[in-house]
Amino acid sequence: MNEPAAQIASDVDNPLSAAFRDTPITKTPVQNRGRLQAVATAGVAVLAAVLGACSSGGASSSSTPATLRFGIGPYQPTATDTRKAWEPFFAYVAKQVGAKYELEVTNDFGGIAVALGSKKVDLAWLGPYGYVIANHSGGAKAIATANYDGKPVYHSIVIGPPDSPVRNYPDDAKGMSMSFAEVDSTSGWLVPTYFLKTRNIDPHTWFKYSEGAAHPAQETAVAARKVDLATDYDRNRTAMIEGGEIKDGDTKVVWTSPDLPNDAIAVRSGLSPSLAKKLQEVITKITPEQAATLLPKHYDGFVVATDDTYKIIRDAATSLNKLAG
Known part of the structure; x- marks a missing residue:
């Protein structure tokens, strides 16, 4: 089941890889x-x-x-x-x-x-x-x-505080504290990790890296400024805002994946x-x-x-x- 990486990265075999490669590094529009x-x-x-x-x-x-x-x-x-x-x-x-x-x-x-x-x-x-x-x-x-x-469909996102200086993720996020969600999460770990791989970036060395948090904790950690950045998914952020767990202005999205x-x-x-x-x-x-x-x-x-x-x-x-x- 372990296909060669070059094959996996092809447009035919992996549309997610193609979408990551063909779109800007900044917040990506819906494409797939x-x-x-x-x-x-x-x-x-x-x-x-x-x-x-x-x-x-x-x-x-x-x-x-x-x-x-x-x-x-x-x-x-x-x-x-x-x-x-x-x-x-x-x-x-x-x-x-x-x-x-x-x-x-x-x-x-x-x-x-x-x-x-x-x-x-x-x-x-x-x-x-x-x-x-x-x-x-x-x-x-x-x-x-x-x-x-x-x-x-839904989307993996990376969030920061409302005044985050990140405009071109991940290029201008190097050295920041970054919380990835639990390792079995699609949007909180797999997709953001895979995206960075397509950019030849190791998150463990690029960021002050941590992992393992639940998705609600990701939002509250950023809102409380305990970390600079965190992964999440758009549905969770929407639900937490509508449920009053966080306010809309407590965090902002600095990166969005293609459709998942x-x-x-x-x-x-x-x-x-x-x-x-x-x-x-x-x-x-x-x-x-x-x-x-x-x-x-x-x-x-x-x-x-x-x-x-x-x-x-x-x-x-x-x-x-x-x-x-």
Whole structure:
């Protein structure tokens, strides 16, 4: 799985690398939305055909267990907050397929990847990198991705205080204190690390480097001026501002990634194909009106996803030697 770096960096094999190379170092505009949406659309026919073929052997409603085990990563400041925000969605899905449910909320993004990859949960909502890890280690399969403000994409960001002198990240950030998020985070570690690699920059020597913080802590650390810069993702920053955890002027964005595929809704390896198809149908048929009562603000539905939706994330992880073995 470890392809040569030169091959990974090609336009064909790694559109994320191409986007990083072809855009300015400064805050990057949105450029790849069409490519990602095309992948998601193309995946509808492919996944429908695969699941239809797998389920044609006569699987029935008996394939639905009495209790479904759901899992989700740490999308809110506390596990209690995450459970409160997302439980209506999981309760709805379970009801629609005629099952009871259990919901596990992990303390880090690595935890949910491990839970799905090791089949401790049947279905999980997890970050793109976490999905790639779970697929690589345990054969998990993506069935959907979330729309956020009508789009199945989001962005990694680097934030600084409102008076940050950084105008040309990372060139004029050398020597600053920089906090990367936990190492299993797509937007907080993988993508910003990969971006720097495309610029031949080692973050450990370029910055006064630290890593491992949760995303909410990234925003508050910058707001309190404990660090000069920190990684985050745009959805988290928006949620914290709207939730009153930080003010809009407490931090500012000094770098934005190209489009990244939104979080994966994925099922474990070995789950009944007919149940996987049923779950996919229930989730992707959620309307914006339903989403308003089932999900946090801005999430307004889902589109079909496949493993190919997350190819650019897998390529970045492979380039950084994170999928060995």
